[in-house]
Amino acid sequence: MITVLAAALTAAVFWCLGYRAHAHAAAFRAEQAARLHGPxxxxxxxxxxxxxxxxxxxxxxxxxxxxxxxxxxxxxxxxxxxxxxxxxxxxxxxxxxxxxxxxxxxxxxxxxxxxxxxxx
Ligand SMILES: [Zn+2]
Ligand SMILES: [Zn+2]
Structure with missing residues (x-):
């Protein structure tokens, strides 16, 4: 049971990290696009x-x-x-x-x- 919990927790952590990285990449792309049309x-x-x-x-x-x-x-x-x-x-x-x-x-x-x- 503990093993299953640990596995679930690990999966959740990885999912969070993956999501964050994705959000960062999206923010970066948005900034690049804004700069392109900026000055x-x-x-x-x-x-x-x-x-x-x-x-x-x-x-x-x-x-x-x-x-x-x-x-x-x-x-x-x-x-x-x-x-x-x-x-x-x-x-x-x-x-x-x-x-x-x-x-x-x-x-x-x-x-x-x-x-x-x-x-x-
Ligand atoms: Zn001089
Ligand atoms: Zn010099």
Whole structure:
């Protein structure tokens, strides 16, 4: 008798779990469908443009994917920042480049150039 009860209970638990998984999948599909029709195409285009702009200013791939927390091992920007002065914003080695008073996460092209010339 106990075995039968246990079996019934197990079946009930599995049924519940299965149902939950199904409900989750349905909710996920509904959300996907809503998103597909959600934002206005122009807004999406804007977001893509902003994304591309941010990507162009990003230091290195790793920096980009980690949201600014990490750098590639041989990161040209960071290396240039450490070894060279920046001719563009006249900062000493070790000080990050600036633009409009804001420190940049990447080095100016001229600084990378400078770094390659002074310490190849
Ligand atoms: Zn980097
Ligand atoms: Zn600079």
């Amino acid at each position: 206005h195409p122009a807004a999406v285009a804007d977001e893509i443009a902003i994304g591309l702009q941010a990507l162009a200013e990003a230091c290195c791939d790793r920096w980009w994917t980690s949201a600014g927390a990490e750098h590639d091992r041989p990161c040209t920007s960071r290396w240039a920042t450490t070894v060279a002065c920046c001719p563009e914003c006249t900062v000493e080695p070790g000080i990050p480049c600036h633009e409009d008073g804001q420190p940049l996460a990447y080095a100016h092209d001229r600084r990378i150039q400078e770094a390659k010339e002074t310490s190849p």
